[in-house]
Every structure is written in structure tokens, then in C-alpha cells.
Amino acid sequence: MDIESKLMEALHSNREGYISGAEIADELGITRTAIWKHIEAIRNNGYDIEAVPHLGYRLLKVPDRLIPREIEMGLETEIIGKNIVTYRSCSSTSDIAEEKARSGAEEGTVIFAEYQTKGRGRLGRTWLSEKSMDLLCSVILRPGIHPSSSSILTVSAALSICEMLRHFGLSATIKWPNDVMIKNKKIGGVLTEIKTEADIIDYAVMGIGVNINSEIRKMGPDIRKTATSVFDECGHKADRIEAGRNLLSALDRKYRFIRSKNPGCIIKEYIDYSSTLGNVIDIKVGSAALHGYAQGFDDTGALIIRRDDNSIEKVISGELI
Numbered sequence: 001m002d003i004e005s006k007l008m009e010a011l012h013s014n015r016e017g018y019i020s021g022a023e024i025a026d027e028l029g030i031t032r033t034a035i036w037k038h039i040e041a042i043r044n045n046g047y048d049i050e051a052v053p054h055l056g057y058r059l060l061k062v063p064d065r066l067i068p069r070e071i072e073m074g075l076e077t078e079i080i081g082k083n084i085v086t087y088r089s090c091s092s093t094s095d096i097a098e099e100k101a102r103s104g105a106e107e108g109t110v111i112f113a114e115y116q117t118k119g120r121g122r123l124g125r126t127w128l129s130e131k132s133m134d135l136l137c138s139v140i141l142r143p144g145i146h147p148s149s150s151s152i153l154t155v156s157a158a159l160s161i162c163e164m165l166r167h168f169g170l171s172a173t174i175k176w177p178n179d180v181m182i183k184n185k186k187i188g189g190v191l192t193e194i195k196t197e198a199d200i201i202d203y204a205v206m207g208i209g210v211n212i213n214s215e216i217r218k219m220g221p222d223i224r225k226t227a228t229s230v231f232d233e234c235g236h237k238a239d240r241i242e243a244g245r246n247l248l249s250a251l252d253r254k255y256r257f258i259r260s261k262n263p264g265c266i267i268k269e270y271i272d273y274s275s276t277l278g279n280v281i282d283i284k285v286g287s288a289a290l291h292g293y294a295q296g297f298d299d300t301g302a303l304i305i306r307r308d309d310n311s312i313e314k315v316i317s318g319e320l321i
């Protein structure tokens with residue numbers, strides 16, 4: 001760990017009190033002047049650090065940016081988030097993740113962005129987000145499963161968003177296949193893109209977008225009717241670093257079930273969170289339409305539909321009409 005990271009760790013673990021310049025200099029084997037220079041460098045990155053003569057330094061405020069080191073602090077995951085990279089701006093985090101995956105990046109690598117110039121959603125839609133307001137990330141996975149089971153990845157991401165939102169006191173549901181909703185308004189979505197090799201997923205890029213601090217209620221009437229954010233629901237700003245950390249933790253727990261070939265636990269949770277099951281629905285699948293009763297999910301995350309003639313249809317992807 002470099003000096004700055006060690007200093008940050010000391011500041012974080014003493015937020016109620018002060019860290020003494022002399023003691024930390026001793027501990028890190030550098031001079032007090034060097035400590036002061038590092039503190040200045042950290043301040044220049046947007047951290048608010050108080051310095052009191054004879055007492056030392058105290059961390060007052062962390063900048064509202066998805067700084068990898070901040071997300072990693074206290075992150076106890078086995079696979080997801082072992083390597084985190086944040087871009088101030090990029091076309092799409094999924095473009096970056098795809099490039100990295102293609103050149104062999106390890107699974108669990110997470111790309112965050114403060115802004116995307118070409119954010120994309122499902123079915124060729126655009127995913128828009130204001131700068132430094134929300135959570136935009138893509139995760140590289142190498143699940144070693146059959147391509148027809150890829151829905152389970154999307155499901156685990158949607159469930160992880162729900163779990164993350166619970167930390168903010170919000171209870172969300174999932175509208176098939178992957179829209180995370182609060183009272184009929186979308187707050188988050190997942191776009192999983194896969195690269196297959198023979199009969200196996202070589203890698204998957206799981207793109208996740210969650211509206212955190214965007215004030216959607218102040219936007220145009222169309223979007224206001226269909227979307228919401230943590231800010232709009234809670235009435236105050238939320239900590240995006242904490243949101244990112246909670247999202248990755250939840251994802252790690254669920255992904256480990258997939259890795260250990262135990263998707264049943266995820267499906268059980270999906271059933272609890274689904275707002276689609278138990279309803280008579282109409283789905284658009286490509287140019288075709290499907291009508292029936294949403295009866296359940298199979299182990300791959302596919303929706304099981306009972307049609308009016310009692311025949312059973314399994315649907316991996318589509319859109320509720």
C-alpha cells in the first residue's frame with residue numbers, strides 16, 4: 001500500500017478524533033513535513049481535512065466522487081470489486097469493460113463512470129444520467145455457464161440493486177425482466193452483454209445503472225411519470241460511495257451462488273421481488289406478441305408463461321406491453 005493510502009486508512013479509522021502528525025510520521029517512517037505534503041495532495045483531490053496544532057489531522061468530508069479507494073474501504077467481497085476503475089467520463093462503462101474483458105481482465109473487475117456520453121439501455125435505448133449524480137457501472141464476469149442461462153446474471157444484478165436500495169430504507173420490486181421499480185417508476189436497470197465461445201459464456205459485461213441523486217421530479221413531465229431516484233424517494237442526497245459498496249457486496253454474494261451452480265437461492269429471491277408473477281401479461285418478443293399467465297421462473301431466470309390453451313412457454317427476453 002502506498003503512503004497516501006496508508007494515510008487515508010488512518011484518517012478513516014479515526015474520524016471521531018485526530019491522528020497525530022508526529023505519530024503517523026513515525027509509523028510510516030517519513031518526516032512530518034512529508035506527511036503535511038501528502039495531506040495537501042489529498043486535500044487537492046477534494047477531501048476536507050482539518051489540521052489542529054498539537055492535536056493533528058482529522059478527516060471531515062470525503063468528496064462526492066466514486067473514488068476506487070473509497071469504495072474498496074470495508075468492501076469484503078471475494079470476487080466482485082477486486083479491481084475497481086473509475087472514469088470521469090467515457091462513452092459507456094460497458095464499452096470499457098468489454099475492451100478490458102477482451103484483453104483478459106480478471107473477473108470481478110468493475111468500471112464506474114461519473115458520466116457517460118453514450119450510455120445504453122436494453123432494446124437499443126439510451127441511458128441518460130447527469131454528471132456525478134448516479135451510479136453507472138459495468139462488471140466483468142466469467143461465469144462458465146451456458147449462454148441460455150445468462151438471464152440469471154441479469155436477475156442477480158437486479159436483486160443486488162434492490163438490496164442496495166434497502167440500505168436507504170427503500171423497498172423496490174422487479175418488473176420483468178430487469179427493471180427495478182419503486183411504485184411503478186423505474187429507478188434502476190441492468191444490461192448484460194455476453195461473448196460466447198462454443199457452448200459457454202466466455203465473458204459477460206453486466207452494466208448497471210441506478211438513479212441516485214438525480215432530481216427526476218424536476219425534469220420533464222414524461223420522465224417524471226416513469227422514473228424516480230433515491231433523492232426523489234428519500235428527499236435528500238445519498239452517499240454514492242456507500243451505494244456502490246453495498247451494490248458490489250450484494251452482487252458478490254449472489255454471484256457466488258451462480259459460480260457454485262446453486263441458482264435456486266437467487267430464483268427464490270427473484271420470486272419474492274417480482275411484480276410480474278401472478279399476473280396475466282402481454283409480452284413483446286421481437287416482433288411477436290405473447291399473452292398468458294406469469295407462472296414462475298426456471299433455474300436460468302427465464303419467465304414461465306401459461307397460455308390460455310394451457311401450453312407452457314419460457315421466455316428469456318422481451319418487454320411487457
Ligand code: BTN
Nearest residue numbers: 092119120121122189190207209
Ligand atoms: C435498461 O434498463 O435498459 C438497462 C440500463 C443499463 C444502464 C447501465 S449504466 C452503466 C452501463 N453502461 C451503459 O451504457 N449501460 C449500463
